[in-house]
Amino acid sequence: MAREPLTPKGGAKIADVARAAGVSIMTVSRALRGVEGVSVAKRDEIISLARELRYSPSSLAGSLAAAHSNLIGVSVPTLDDAVFSEIFETMRNAFLRSGFQTVFDTTDYATHREEEWVERMIAWRPAGIVLSGVDHSSRTKRMLLRSGIPTLEIWSYAQDPIDLCVGIDHFAAGYEMGQYLTGLGYRQPAYIGPRADYDVRAQQRLDGLKSAFSEIGCNLEPCIRMAPPLSFEGGRLGMQRLLEGTLHPPDLCCFLNDHMAFGALMECEARGIAVPQDMGVVGFNGLRLNSVLNRRITTTATPRAQMGERAASLLIAKISKAATVNTIKLPVKIAPGETTQNLQANINT
Amino acid sequence: MAREPLTPKGGAKIADVARAAGVSIMTVSRALRGVEGVSVAKRDEIISLARELRYSPSSLAGSLAAAHSNLIGVSVPTLDDAVFSEIFETMRNAFLRSGFQTVFDTTDYATHREEEWVERMIAWRPAGIVLSGVDHSSRTKRMLLRSGIPTLEIWSYAQDPIDLCVGIDHFAAGYEMGQYLTGLGYRQPAYIGPRADYDVRAQQRLDGLKSAFSEIGCNLEPCIRMAPPLSFEGGRLGMQRLLEGTLHPPDLCCFLNDHMAFGALMECEARGIAVPQDMGVVGFNGLRLNSVLNRRITTTATPRAQMGERAASLLIAKISKAATVNTIKLPVKIAPGETTQNLQANINT
DNA sequence: GGAATTTACGTTAGCGCTAACGTAAAGCTC
DNA sequence: GAGCTTTACGTTAGCGCTAACGTAAATTCC
Numbered sequence: 001m002a003r004e005p006l007t008p009k010g011g012a013k014i015a016d017v018a019r020a021a022g023v024s025i026m027t028v029s030r031a032l033r034g035v036e037g038v039s040v041a042k043r044d045e046i047i048s049l050a051r052e053l054r055y056s057p058s059s060l061a062g063s064l065a066a067a068h069s070n071l072i073g074v075s076v077p078t079l080d081d082a083v084f085s086e087i088f089e090t091m092r093n094a095f096l097r098s099g100f101q102t103v104f105d106t107t108d109y110a111t112h113r114e115e116e117w118v119e120r121m122i123a124w125r126p127a128g129i130v131l132s133g134v135d136h137s138s139r140t141k142r143m144l145l146r147s148g149i150p151t152l153e154i155w156s157y158a159q160d161p162i163d164l165c166v167g168i169d170h171f172a173a174g175y176e177m178g179q180y181l182t183g184l185g186y187r188q189p190a191y192i193g194p195r196a197d198y199d200v201r202a203q204q205r206l207d208g209l210k211s212a213f214s215e216i217g218c219n220l221e222p223c224i225r226m227a228p229p230l231s232f233e234g235g236r237l238g239m240q241r242l243l244e245g246t247l248h249p250p251d252l253c254c255f256l257n258d259h260m261a262f263g264a265l266m267e268c269e270a271r272g273i274a275v276p277q278d279m280g281v282v283g284f285n286g287l288r289l290n291s292v293l294n295r296r297i298t299t300t301a302t303p304r305a306q307m308g309e310r311a312a313s314l315l316i317a318k319i320s321k322a323a324t325v326n327t328i329k330l331p332v333k334i335a336p337g338e339t340t341q342n343l344q345a346n347i348n349t
Numbered sequence: 350m351a352r353e354p355l356t357p358k359g360g361a362k363i364a365d366v367a368r369a370a371g372v373s374i375m376t377v378s379r380a381l382r383g384v385e386g387v388s389v390a391k392r393d394e395i396i397s398l399a400r401e402l403r404y405s406p407s408s409l410a411g412s413l414a415a416a417h418s419n420l421i422g423v424s425v426p427t428l429d430d431a432v433f434s435e436i437f438e439t440m441r442n443a444f445l446r447s448g449f450q451t452v453f454d455t456t457d458y459a460t461h462r463e464e465e466w467v468e469r470m471i472a473w474r475p476a477g478i479v480l481s482g483v484d485h486s487s488r489t490k491r492m493l494l495r496s497g498i499p500t501l502e503i504w505s506y507a508q509d510p511i512d513l514c515v516g517i518d519h520f521a522a523g524y525e526m527g528q529y530l531t532g533l534g535y536r537q538p539a540y541i542g543p544r545a546d547y548d549v550r551a552q553q554r555l556d557g558l559k560s561a562f563s564e565i566g567c568n569l570e571p572c573i574r575m576a577p578p579l580s581f582e583g584g585r586l587g588m589q590r591l592l593e594g595t596l597h598p599p600d601l602c603c604f605l606n607d608h609m610a611f612g613a614l615m616e617c618e619a620r621g622i623a624v625p626q627d628m629g630v631v632g633f634n635g636l637r638l639n640s641v642l643n644r645r646i647t648t649t650a651t652p653r654a655q656m657g658e659r660a661a662s663l664l665i666a667k668i669s670k671a672a673t674v675n676t677i678k679l680p681v682k683i684a685p686g687e688t689t690q691n692l693q694a695n696i697n698t
Numbered sequence: 699g700g701a702a703t704t705t706a707c708g709t710t711a712g713c714g715c716t717a718a719c720g721t722a723a724a725g726c727t728c
Numbered sequence: 729g730a731g732c733t734t735t736a737c738g739t740t741a742g743c744g745c746t747a748a749c750g751t752a753a754a755t756t757c758c
Contacts, residue, residue, distance in 0.1 A: 011495070013744060024708050029746065037706060054495060059472040060413040061744035064713050069409065079438060085428035089455065101469055104453045106438065120450055123408040146360070146403060232641040263641040270643050289638075292581040292612040294619050362714060373738050378716065386736060410714035413743050 012053040020053060021046050032057060063125065071126040072100045072315070075117055077109045077133070077199070080229055081257065082287050083304055084132065087154065090308025091130065098316050100127060108228075109198050111137045122147045128315045134158040134165065135200040150318040154311045156201050157329045164318055165327040166311040168302060173332045174205035177254075177282065177300050178212020180334050185343030186252040186280055189213055192224045192238035192264065193256035199230075202256050205284065209254060220254075222246065230256055235263030243271065249279060252340070258283035258290050261297045265339065280340040286333075296337035303330050361402040369402060370395050381406060412474065420475035421449045421664070424466055426458045426482070426548070429578055430606065431636050432653060433481065436503065439657025440479065447665050449476060456481075457577075458547050464489045471496045477664045483507040483514065484549040499667040503660045505550050506678045513667055514676040515660040517651060522681045523554035526603075526631065526649050527561020529683050534692030535601040535629055538562055541573045541587035541613065542605035548579075551605050554633065558603060569603075571595065579605055584612030592620065598628055601689070607632035607639050610646050614688065629689040635682075645686035652679050 014032075018025045023042065031038045031046040038046070063069035072095050076084040092102045103126070107114040115137045121129060122143060128150045131140075134157075141162050144151045150163060157167040181189065189209070196203045210220045224241055226234045235255055243249060255261040261283035268275050275281050275295075283290070286301030310328050317323040363381075367374045372391065380387045380395040387395070412418035421444050425433040441451045452475070456463040464486045470478060471492060477499045480489075483506075490511050493500045499512060506516035530538065538558070545552045559569045573590055575583045584604055592598060604610040610632035617624050624630050624644075632639070635650030659677050666672040 015744080025744095026709080026746080027707060030707090033746090039706065042706085054492075056468075056471055056492075056496070058413070058474060058744055059469075060409055060418065060474055061713090062472075062746075064407070064409040064413055064715085065744075065746040067713065067746090079428055079434035085434060089428060092455065102454065105451065106441065119405075120408075122405055123411075125407060125409055143403075143405075147405070229637075232638050236641045259638075262638075266641045266643050288578075289581050289608075289611075292585045292615045294615050364714080374714095375716080375739080376737060379737090382716090388736065391736085407714055410743090411716075413745085414714075414716040416716090416743065 012050075012055040014055070014057065017046065017050045017053055017055050021049050067125075068127060069125055070100050071103050071124055072128045072130065073117075073121040073124070073126045074102055074104045074130040075107050075114060075121075075132060076104075077107055079106055080231060082259075083257070083285055083302070086304040087308045087311075090305045091154075091312045094309055094312030095316070098312075100316070107132075111135065111140070115140045115143075118143055122149065125149075127319050128152065130154055130311065130315065131162075133201055134161065134167075136162070150315060152311055152315045152318075154307060156204070157327065159327065161327060163326070164314055164323070166307055166314055166330065167328075168307075168330050168332050170201045170204035171208040171211075173284075173300055173302075174208025174210075175212050176208070176332070177205075177284075177334060178209040180336075181209075181252060181254075181280070181282065181340065182212055182216050182218070183344075184280075184340055186340070187216075187218050188248075188250040189218065189220045189252040189254060190222050190224070190242055190250035191220055191254045192226065192235065192242060192260060193254075194228070194230055195225045198228070199256070206254075222250075226260075231259045232263040235260030236267045237263075239264035239267040243267075243273075249273070251343075252280040252282065254282040255284065257285050258287040258297055258299050261299070261339070262289060262293075265297070275339050276341040282340060286335050290335075290337070295339060296335075298337035298340040299335050301333045301335045303332070306330060361399075361404040363404070363406065366395065366399045366402055366404050370398050416474075417476060418474055419449050420452050420473055421477045421479065422466075422470040422473070422475045423451055423453045423479040424456050424463060424470075424481060425453075426456055428455060429580060431608075432606070432634050432651070435653040436657045436660075439654045440503075440661045443658055443661030444665070447661075449665070460484065460486045460489070464492075467492055471498065474498075476668050477501065479503055479660065479664065480511075482550055483510065483516075485511070499664060501660055501664045501667075503656060505553070506676065508676065510676060512675070513663055513672070515656055515663055515679065516677075517656075517679050517681050519550045519553035520557040520560075522633075522649055522651075523557025523559075524561050525557070525681070526554075526633075526683060527558040529685075530558075530601060530603075530629070530631065530689065531561055531565050531567070532693075533629075533689055535689070536565075536567050537597075537599040538567065538569045538601040538603060539571050539573070539591055539599040540569055540603050541575065541584065541591060541609060543577070543579055544574045547577070548605070555603075571599075575609075580608045581612040581615075584609030585616045586612070588613035588616040592616075592622075598622070600692075601629040601631065603631040604633065606634050607636040607646055607648050610648070610688070611638060611642075614646070624688050625690040631689060635684050639684075639686070644688060645684075647686040647689040648684050650682045650684045652681070655679060 014025050014028050018028045027038055028046055031043040076088055079085050095102050105117050118140050130152045132155050134153050144162055152164040153161050155167045157169045158165050191206055193202050213220050224238050226238050261281050283297045283299040286299050290297050307330055363374050363377050367377045377395055380392040425437055428434050444451050454466050467489050479501045481504045483502050493511050501513040502510050504516050506518045507514050540555055542551050562569050573587050575587050610630050614630055632646040632648040635648050639646050656679055
């Protein structure tokens with residue numbers, strides 16, 4: 001048990017621990033990774049010796065030699081939207097519980113940024129990759145497919161994902177809300193959201209909404225397209241534009257998300273426009289802001305936490321080749337609030 | 350220019366590209382990394398050949414051989430708080446511009462989780478590490494110091510950081526707000542925030558606030574401590590507790606952040622408590638929600654974007670051994686709103 | 699109690715790259 | 729045009745680990 005002079009420059013390597021413990025490198029490797037084939041006494045000795053030498057194993061060398069890493073790459077469009085930070089948190093925790101390390105980045109809804117990220121990520125040979133949405137450049141898809149890395153698309157549901165998919169049907173969510181709103185008696189809906197090519201999921205919801213309204217002969221317009229950031233300020237600004245750009249305000253305005261809707265509510269308040277009497281307001285996502293408002297925004301609740309959990313389980317199953325399904329569609333729920341009202345009822349009264 | 354049968358199983362290696370191009374491995378390595386010593390013609394040929402073979406360089410092998418990676422590890426307490434997502438975004442962009450890849454995680458304000466993350470991170474031999482706050486376990490500090498990895502602490506200012514520090518003086522920020530509030534004439538302040546040991550920076554601000562009030566003989570109490578999530582709902586719930594727990598409501602209530610303050614405003618509205626007439630409300634951070642409110646919350650604006658930029662530059666400078674300072678203290682700014690009023694003026698009138 | 703198995707290790711051969719140091723040929727100097 | 733420098737490569741020797749395959753000793757089996 002000859003003790004060496006402690007840590008040569010640059011930190012202890014596995015060989016230093018082996019020398020100190022008087023065993024082979026391989027025995028140290030096994031002991032530290034908890035792999036079978038080391039007696040308990042020797043294992044404990046090696047572990048405490050490694051601690052003493054402040055040995056820090058190199059994941060770089062370890063993953064290279066083992067030909068795989070415990071990394072999982074996750075990409076989301078933005079953290080600006082509370083939706084994605086919630087999904088991310090639940091996924092991350094689930095991955096950590098299973099021994100995976102999450103590596104994360106934002107793409108700002110730009111497919112070329114996503115493509116660059118995927119390329120960088122693949123270079124690290126991760127155990128899995130999570131992408132948001134189902135709209136990716138063809139090169140992104142090709143790289144992922146060829147890499148053989150289990151890939152999961154989250155947030156949007158698609159029947160033909162690159163590999164795996166857990167999400168909601170955005171068109172259906174929009175359509176369902178549209179039916180709810182036409183049912184309430186709304187006939188002149190407007191929309192305030194991002195440009196059509198910026199956030200494809202948002203556009204799908206809008207298409208669903210439009211579709212429901214067109215079934216009863218109503219056009220959804222104006223559609224006001226805002227530049228990011230698409231949050232509180234964007235909603236307020238959008239409402240300003242809407243009101244200034246039209247002589248006959250619509251009876252309803254739908255928004256990309258609850259935060260924009262809230263910004264718009266503030267603008268209405270400032271201008272003395274009563275909601276829902278003068279105009280209905282509708283958000284999306286059922287964000288936490290909504291839960292403290294005295295007059296809740298009519299919105300669609302999305303199962304973010306559930307989505308993160310299911311996505312993590314599915315990807316982990318795939319990594320261990322135990323996945324039995326490829327896609328999971330999650331339901332959304334209309335959450336009526338006090339920013340819309342039943343116009344039919346009013347007529348009847 | 351003998352063309353090989355394309356990609357052996359498992360993807361093309363650098364050797365495959367070299368064989369296809371009829372040059373040595375080293376020439377390919379140089380060409381692809383843009384290192385000098387390869388003729389332009391050969392470089393272009395190698396690059397296009399690599400693309401054709403769909404060669405994906407292994408960062409694992411590359412970093413191991415080069416003995417360093419282009420990774421920068423960033424840890425923040427939570428994404429729940431918009432503050433950290435803003436800081437993260439700016440830093441991430443700055444790092445990316447300089448060719449570094451950001452790897453990110455959340456610690457949920459738990460020093461042991463931070464410690465585990467630091468250990469995992471060091472195993473990847475990153476070029477730099479960013480931690481939030483200046484409160485870390487002693488083992489975390491020791492590991493970081495011994496690793497020799499440039500480390501930056503962001504958000505809190507400290508004179509004696511582990512290595513580098515960019516932040517604000519939380520005690521001073523609290524104290525400054527306290528002075529502003531006593532100047533307005535407030536004498537019975539309450540506070541609603543996290544437990545003292547949960548968020549040390551918040552506690553420092555509270556201490557500053559207390560200090561300013563105690564100078565004019567006022568106690569800051571009750572201090573209501575909420576469990577996470579410390580956002581809208583927490584603020585509303587906290588205000589409920591405050592109002593139910595006391596016969597004489599305070600003349601002022603300060604909050605951990607603007608979002609909690611907003612939740613509390615909703616509770617006041619529901620109970621018919623007029624703000625600021627019956628009670629003042631104060632937030633922290635100057636979050637974007639505030640910018641759309643018709644009655645803005647009195648708050649302290651923190652320079653998040655600037656902080657992210659400065660932090661990234663400083664860490665990059667240190668990595669290239671060009672740093673001239675170790676710490677940067679950034680100023681905060683009181684942002685008066687309509688949720689407090691000048692009580693003195695009222696008396697004089 | 700000898701053969702078959704199991705346990706607890708050690709040895710060998712890489713993983714896929716890059717740093718550092720060659721070296722031959724071309725260009726330059728005066 | 730001899731001697732120096734520069735350019736454009738190639739060669740050698742790892743980076744710090746792990747997989748796969750030994751092998752000797754201890755244990756089990758009937």
